[in-house]
Amino acid sequence: MESEVGSRKAEGGSEVGSRKAEGGRGTGEEGRRNAEGGSQESRLPASEFALPTFFEGLYENCNLCPRACGVNRLEGESGFCREKGDLRVSYVGPHFGEEPPLTGTRGSGTVFFTGCSLRCSYCQNFQISRDSVGSSMKIEDLLKRIILMIKEKGVHNINMVTPDHFFPHVFRVSELLRETGSKLPIVYNLSGYQSKAMLEMAEPLVEIYLPDFKYSDRELSSRLSGCGDYPDVALEAVTEMLEQKGFLDSFKDESSLAGKGVLVRHMILPGRIQNSLDVLTTLFLEFGSGLPLSLMSQYAPVRPQKLGDLNRSVKIDEFDRVYRHALELGFERLFVQFPEERSSGPTCRTPFLPDFRRDDPFAPR
Numbered sequence: 001m002e003s004e005v006g007s008r009k010a011e012g013g014s015e016v017g018s019r020k021a022e023g024g025r026g027t028g029e030e031g032r033r034n035a036e037g038g039s040q041e042s043r044l045p046a047s048e049f050a051l052p053t054f055f056e057g058l059y060e061n062c063n064l065c066p067r068a069c070g071v072n073r074l075e076g077e078s079g080f081c082r083e084k085g086d087l088r089v090s091y092v093g094p095h096f097g098e099e100p101p102l103t104g105t106r107g108s109g110t111v112f113f114t115g116c117s118l119r120c121s122y123c124q125n126f127q128i129s130r131d132s133v134g135s136s137m138k139i140e141d142l143l144k145r146i147i148l149m150i151k152e153k154g155v156h157n158i159n160m161v162t163p164d165h166f167f168p169h170v171f172r173v174s175e176l177l178r179e180t181g182s183k184l185p186i187v188y189n190l191s192g193y194q195s196k197a198m199l200e201m202a203e204p205l206v207e208i209y210l211p212d213f214k215y216s217d218r219e220l221s222s223r224l225s226g227c228g229d230y231p232d233v234a235l236e237a238v239t240e241m242l243e244q245k246g247f248l249d250s251f252k253d254e255s256s257l258a259g260k261g262v263l264v265r266h267m268i269l270p271g272r273i274q275n276s277l278d279v280l281t282t283l284f285l286e287f288g289s290g291l292p293l294s295l296m297s298q299y300a301p302v303r304p305q306k307l308g309d310l311n312r313s314v315k316i317d318e319f320d321r322v323y324r325h326a327l328e329l330g331f332e333r334l335f336v337q338f339p340e341e342r343s344s345g346p347t348c349r350t351p352f353l354p355d356f357r358r359d360d361p362f363a364p365r
C-alpha cells in the first residue's frame with residue numbers, strides 16, 4: 001500500500017455497532033503497545049494440543065462456510081474448498097505487502113493455508129487456493145513455527161490468511177497463542193464470504209478482521225466465484241465484524257500500528273468497474289465515510305480467464321474512476337494501492353506475484 005489519505009476522524013473511533021467492541025481483548029492503545037512489545041517468550045502451553053471435541057466436531061457435516069457442503073471431513077471427505085480434516089499450511093513468515101498499520105517495520109506475521117472456500121477463477125494465490133501447494137501440519141508444529149517467527153522476526157501481528165475452511169484448527173491455535181503469553185493482535189484475513197455463526201465463534205479469539213468486499217454484482221460473483229449470494233453474505237459478515245470490533249484503530253498518526261478493528265479491502269477487477277463503484281457506494285451507505293477502506297489495483301491475470309477483460313491488468317483510467325468515486329463519497333480512512341508507472345502506460349503495472357513453491361514466496365526473483 002503506497003498512500004493513505006485523510007485521517008480527519010482519526011480520533012473518532014468506531015461509529016458502527018460498538019455494542020460488543022468494548023468486550024474484546026484490549027483497547028486500541030493497549031493493542032498498539034502489545035503490537036510493539038508483546039511477550040515473545042515461547043512458554044509452550046501446558047494444555048493439550050489436540051482439537052477439543054467441539055472444535056473437531058465442526059468438521060463433521062461441514063458448515064464452516066456458507067457453502068454448507070455437509071461433508072464429513074474427519075472421514076476424508078472434502079467439499080468445495082477441497083480440504084479434508086487435516087490442517088494444511090502453505091507458508092508461515094513475515095509479509096510486507098499488507099497495509100502500513102499491519103506491516104509496520106517488521107512485517108505482518110502471515111500464516112497461509114491451502115485451499116479456499118471461495119475459489120475465485122482469477123485467484124491471485126492460485127498455487128495455494130487451487131493447486132494445494134502446502135503440507136499437513138500438526139497444531140503444535142504450527143504453533144512452534146509462529147512462536148519462532150515472533151521471536152526471530154519481531155512481527156507486529158499474527159495474520160491468518162483465508163483461514164475459514166480451517167476455523168477449528170485456527171481457533172485452537174489462536175487460543176494456544178494466548179496461553180504462550182503472546183499479546184500480539186491476531187488478524188483473520190478473510191474473503192468476506194463468512195457465516196455469522198462462525199464469526200460469533202471467532203469473536204473472543206481475534207482482534208482484527210481484514211475482510212474483502214469483492215462484489216455487489218450477483219451475476220459476477222456467481223460467474224467468478226460460484227456464489228450468487230456473495231453480496232448479501234459479505235454485507236452480513238462485515239456488519240457482524242464491525243459490531244464486534246469497530247473501525248480499525250490505527251489512525252492517530254501515520255506510524256500507528258493496528259491493535260483492533262476492521263479494515264475492508266476491495267480489489268478492482270479489469271473491465272468490471274461498475275461492480276467496484278457499486279461496492280464502494282454500498283459500503284458508504286451501510287457503514288458511512290469513516291469505514292477504513294483499502295482500494296487495491298494489483299490485479300494480475302494468473303491463469304487464462306473466460307471473461308476476456310480478466311486476461312489483462314486494470315487500466316489507469318479504470319483505476320482513476322474508482323478512486324475518484326471513493327473520494328467523492330468522502331471515505332476518510334482510505335488506503336490506496338496506486339498503480340505504479342501511472343503516467344507511462346495504459347494499464348497498471350503487472351505486480352509481483354508470490355511463488356508458494358519457494359521457501360520464501362515473497363522474495364524478489
Ligand code: SF4
Nearest residue numbers: 062065068069079081
Ligand atoms: S469449509 Fe469447505 S467443506 Fe466446509 S462448507 Fe465450506 S467449502 Fe464446504
